[in-house]
Amino acid sequence: MAKILICYYSRTGHTEHMAGEVAEGAKAVEGTEVDVRPVGKIEPREMLDFDAIVMGSPTYYGSMAAELKKLLDDSVAFHGKLNGKVGAAFASSANVGGGNETTVMDIIKALLIHGMVVQGSPGGDHFGPVAVGDPDDRSREECHKFGRIAAELAVKLHG
DSSP: EEEHHHHHHHSSSSHHHHHHHHHHHHHHTTTEEEEEEEGGOOOOOGGGOSSSSEEEEETTTTTTOOHHHHHHGGGGGGTTTTTTTTEEEEESSSTTTTTTHHHHHHHHHHHHHHHHHOOOOSSSSSSSEEEEOOOOOOOHHHHHHHHHHHHHHHHHOOO
């Protein structure tokens, strides 16, 4: 059974809604156990208990929220111990061109430094799903697809 953590920070609820949509996609994959938590409810040590870690953040000044960055900064205590786990990211912003992709890439960079395996998508949102405000139909579909992709990879590598 592949254990998947979807952790997020959300002030307005938009990123939280995305997390729920990603979880729905991941839960559709047989052989997964999905845990969805706000970032304030996860300790860095707990990241070791999961086969996949999916992180979501609103975009603040072109990057992730400080609350998510703090979890990643604190996870340095376990540097090298997340090696080979699946990593993924998603983001919301206030407007088109609001920094969604730079936010996703900032999260992915941290996951790659941990040695995590990140899979892109050749169609749709290549780096991870993004939304402008609350997720619309397109964003929800991308979140579902993204959750399935991350879960399938986790099952393949760790299931």
